Amino acid sequence: MADAPVNTTPNPALTALREQIDALDRELLALLNRRASLAQAVGELKKHEGSVVFRPEREAQVIDGMKAANAGPLKPESVAPIWREIMSACRALETPTRVAYLGPAGTFSELAALGYFGSSIVRVPCASIDEVFRTTTAGAADFGVVPVENSTEGVVARSLDLFLTTPLFIIGETSLFVRHNLLRKEQSLADIKAIVAHPQALAQCHGWLSYHLPDVERRPVASNAEGARLAALDPTLAAVASERAGSEYGLHVVAPAIQDDPHNRTRFAIVTHPERHPTPQASGHDCTSLVVSVNNRPGAVHDMLVPLKEHGVSMTRFESRPARSADQWEYYFYIDLQGHPEQPALSQALAQLRSVCSFFKLLGTYPLDVH
Numbered sequence: 001m002a003d004a005p006v007n008t009t010p011n012p013a014l015t016a017l018r019e020q021i022d023a024l025d026r027e028l029l030a031l032l033n034r035r036a037s038l039a040q041a042v043g044e045l046k047k048h049e050g051s052v053v054f055r056p057e058r059e060a061q062v063i064d065g066m067k068a069a070n071a072g073p074l075k076p077e078s079v080a081p082i083w084r085e086i087m088s089a090c091r092a093l094e095t096p097t098r099v100a101y102l103g104p105a106g107t108f109s110e111l112a113a114l115g116y117f118g119s120s121i122v123r124v125p126c127a128s129i130d131e132v133f134r135t136t137t138a139g140a141a142d143f144g145v146v147p148v149e150n151s152t153e154g155v156v157a158r159s160l161d162l163f164l165t166t167p168l169f170i171i172g173e174t175s176l177f178v179r180h181n182l183l184r185k186e187q188s189l190a191d192i193k194a195i196v197a198h199p200q201a202l203a204q205c206h207g208w209l210s211y212h213l214p215d216v217e218r219r220p221v222a223s224n225a226e227g228a229r230l231a232a233l234d235p236t237l238a239a240v241a242s243e244r245a246g247s248e249y250g251l252h253v254v255a256p257a258i259q260d261d262p263h264n265r266t267r268f269a270i271v272t273h274p275e276r277h278p279t280p281q282a283s284g285h286d287c288t289s290l291v292v293s294v295n296n297r298p299g300a301v302h303d304m305l306v307p308l309k310e311h312g313v314s315m316t317r318f319e320s321r322p323a324r325s326a327d328q329w330e331y332y333f334y335i336d337l338q339g340h341p342e343q344p345a346l347s348q349a350l351a352q353l354r355s356v357c358s359f360f361k362l363l364g365t366y367p368l369d370v371h
């Protein structure tokens, strides 16, 4: 049967609407360029003052303000990504932002870096989380993006350990919905010799892999994108990675969304060197992260919590890690508190907490993630 003829006569109503969109786009572009010129002027002022370009608290406030002003029909969740991109492009006119993350291209860390800083950045992919810390400490990147916790698997131990031993501190956070896919050169689940992925991804898909591929070896590699790269070279391998990594390396999605938790999320910290970046000022919605240790005696953990209760400070995270000291049962506690030390209640609580701890390190104060 012949296909129905395609109607090529332009619909006048459609043409008229598109003409209006074109005209508005031109106005938007002119406005965006005016905004960019103002950002350039801000950049000149900062250069004159010798101050840093990236201001996470200001960017968080701009996004909060735009979300509050949004009258629709744009969805509230569309506002933040649009303004992040606008600010990314404006910031790039002031200075390049070099961002280190666990590469190669296509990792969730790269997506987190782009989601937080926008796409006008200089990408510095690294081979491991250790290298992200080293590169940022050495100044070859201005900022590092490192995973800190996952909703299925809990803490990313290596990042927490490196917070202790490196001088870097946290100036921001971002979290990402993490959807893993089984990727392969062949469009089939048959004859897979090994599944290659980062250990965190293998763990987040443990249930699916045990059910569907119970006898196949799981081989940990440095990153999911590295797994995808290997699977592109060897058709007997399957990778567990993002769709983006799949298209980057020309792989088929053999099974989509195989993570055990459909709401699987990973939280990332944005780190930098305190000699090159000041602590962000209060944005109004801030978090203060610290790591402490107390001597192992009855009531020690209780005593740590008393200053928080006394000053009405909310704790949003409490994580423990073995201290690997001579005393086997000593722990470091990673704590997130709501607020900024510019607020007297938080600064008093911190001073009191410091006095009951045998070890106390502030990891940073930063604006909460705004979506």
Ligand SMILES: C=C(O[C@@H]1C=C(C(=O)O)C=C[C@H]1O)C(=O)O
Binding pocket: 038, 039, 042, 043, 053, 054, 055, 056, 058, 059, 062, 086, 087, 088, 090, 091, 094
């Ligand atoms: C323009 C500025 O510099 C950067 C760009 C921003 C923007 O485009 O709105 C906001 C904060 C800074 O990261 C500024 O500090 O106001």
